[in-house]
Amino acid sequence: MQGRLHRNLRRTRLTTAPTLQHLRIAVIGGSLGGLSAACLLRDAGHDVVVYERSPIELEQRGAGIGFLKASYRYLVERAGLNLDEISVTTENIRYLARNDDIAHESQHPYRFSSWNTVYERLLAAFDRDRYLLDAHATEFTPVPDGIRVTFEDGNDIDVDLVVAADGIRSTARTQFLPNTRSTYAGYVAWRGTVAESQLPVSVAQRLGDAITYHVFANSHILVYPIPALDGSVAPGERLINFVWYRNYLEQGDLDDLMTDRAGEYRSISVPPGLVARHHIDEMRSTAAARLPNTIATAVNAVTDPFLQVVYDIEVPRMRFGRVCLIGDAAFAVRPHAAAGTAKAAEDGWVLDRHLQSHDSIDDALDAWERDQLHLGSSLLERTRMIGARSQYDNNWVPGDPDLIFGLHSPGDKEPT
Numbered sequence: 001m002q003g004r005l006h007r008n009l010r011r012t013r014l015t016t017a018p019t020l021q022h023l024r025i026a027v028i029g030g031s032l033g034g035l036s037a038a039c040l041l042r043d044a045g046h047d048v049v050v051y052e053r054s055p056i057e058l059e060q061r062g063a064g065i066g067f068l069k070a071s072y073r074y075l076v077e078r079a080g081l082n083l084d085e086i087s088v089t090t091e092n093i094r095y096l097a098r099n100d101d102i103a104h105e106s107q108h109p110y111r112f113s114s115w116n117t118v119y120e121r122l123l124a125a126f127d128r129d130r131y132l133l134d135a136h137a138t139e140f141t142p143v144p145d146g147i148r149v150t151f152e153d154g155n156d157i158d159v160d161l162v163v164a165a166d167g168i169r170s171t172a173r174t175q176f177l178p179n180t181r182s183t184y185a186g187y188v189a190w191r192g193t194v195a196e197s198q199l200p201v202s203v204a205q206r207l208g209d210a211i212t213y214h215v216f217a218n219s220h221i222l223v224y225p226i227p228a229l230d231g232s233v234a235p236g237e238r239l240i241n242f243v244w245y246r247n248y249l250e251q252g253d254l255d256d257l258m259t260d261r262a263g264e265y266r267s268i269s270v271p272p273g274l275v276a277r278h279h280i281d282e283m284r285s286t287a288a289a290r291l292p293n294t295i296a297t298a299v300n301a302v303t304d305p306f307l308q309v310v311y312d313i314e315v316p317r318m319r320f321g322r323v324c325l326i327g328d329a330a331f332a333v334r335p336h337a338a339a340g341t342a343k344a345a346e347d348g349w350v351l352d353r354h355l356q357s358h359d360s361i362d363d364a365l366d367a368w369e370r371d372q373l374h375l376g377s378s379l380l381e382r383t384r385m386i387g388a389r390s391q392y393d394n395n396w397v398p399g400d401p402d403l404i405f406g407l408h409s410p411g412d413k414e415p416t
């Protein structure tokens with residue numbers, strides 16, 4: 001961890017009760033949820049430092065995200081970015097039949113961006129000197145009027161508030177809720193991107209103006225355009241992104257899938273370039289045999305597909321004294337509402353609002369927890385229902401308004 005700032009923080013142990021205007025806040029985890037909260041709380045006048053366990057800045061090659069308002073609100077309202085320069089729009093929701101005919105089409109605008117685009121912009125909006133890499137938090141201990149964070153390297157800091165944005169395997173959640181477990185949803189997402197320019201023109205055009213679905217027995221796939229790796233959003237220069245949900249039996253099937261090319265078992269994701277070749281071969285031949293040609297062409301043009309396992313995590317509490325769990329550290333929801341990043345960002349917006357509107361930190365955190373427990377559990381329930389319809393019940397009806405993306409409800413006032 002960068003030494004000087006850390007030592008300075010270490011020396012300034014808490015001596016007085018904090019005011020709500022200038023709290024010392026440690027954000028644990030420097031991904032999209034942590035960075036959004038850090039930017040907002042810094043803007044409100046707090047003394048914020050982000051501690052990220054990774055030794056290098058984060059990178060998720062080729063991950064597209066449905067871009068709901070909470071995810072872009074900071075970048076547009078506070079960082080002054082032009083939404084059209086950080087995301088692409090589609091106008092239609094389109095379902096293709098196996099023979100490539102249009103099975104259903106309706107007009108509905110969506111925005112899509114990429115994980116890298118959002119991360120880079122949020123990091124640029126924060127203070128890099130206060131974004132500490134190689135800082136792995138291991139323990140949280142209450143101290144008078146605050147909380148002590150201990151790091152793997154033996155250092156510790158005392159702060160007024162910890163925002164734990166440390167993701168699906170959260171250290172904070174494991175400490176405070178040791179019995180809360182992630183539950184495997186029964187399926188994984190195969191994912192990948194290919195440059196529009198590498199696809200036949202007819203395929204790129206057909207996939208470029210819509211979110212395109214194909215639904216078949218116990219599975220569905222969606223395809224949409226996202227910004228290129230260099231951030232370009234110009235048609236013809238973008239990437240086409242696919243997410244294909246496929247069922248795998250726990251243990252045998254899943255364990256083999258999640259054992260990478262080097263023989264290492266990975267419980268959450270297998271990154272591009274490391275998925276075992278026999279599974280890529282199987283996925284490609286299934287795509288050719290089962291998917292509409294337009295979609296199969298895009299899937300099979302992806303050089304390095306990757307995998308993410310779909311887990312549910314549900315927590316009964318999000319606040320433990322001076323520690324708040326936000327984003328996937330609290331509720332990990334299935335991706336079917338495209339709202340995971342939006343929920344993580346919203347946790348930060350609502351925390352900021354309650355800290356500004358209460359005189360006592362305890363009252364603010366209690367009010368925040370009530371709101372965000374409701375959001376997390378309702379979103380989890382909705383996404384479980386959507387997943388079950390596609391992967392198990394086989395009653396996903398193209399065009400059903402319940403399937404529209406949204407954070408608070410299907411289609412909630414998106415996009416602006």
Ligand SMILES: Cc1cc2nc3c(=O)[nH]c(=O)nc-3n(C[C@H](O)[C@H](O)[C@H](O)COP(=O)(O)OP(=O)(O)OC[C@H]3O[C@@H](n4cnc5c(N)ncnc54)[C@H](O)[C@@H]3O)c2cc1C
Pocket residue numbers: 028029030031032033034051052053054058064065066067068071135136137138165166167168169170171189243308309310326327328329335338339340341342343344
């Ligand atoms: C298949 C799939 C598709 C998805 N599609 C979308 C979509 O379209 N739209 C959308 O909004 N969301 C989507 N999501 C969800 C979204 O990716 C997550 O909800 C979101 O990234 C969570 O962000 P986070 O900051 O809470 O956690 P993470 O991104 O997991 O970040 C946690 C960070 O904490 C760090 N960390 C962990 N432990 C420690 C520690 N002890 N000390 C310090 N640092 C630590 C990690 O290194 C990491 O950087 C999708 C998810 C999946 C699986």
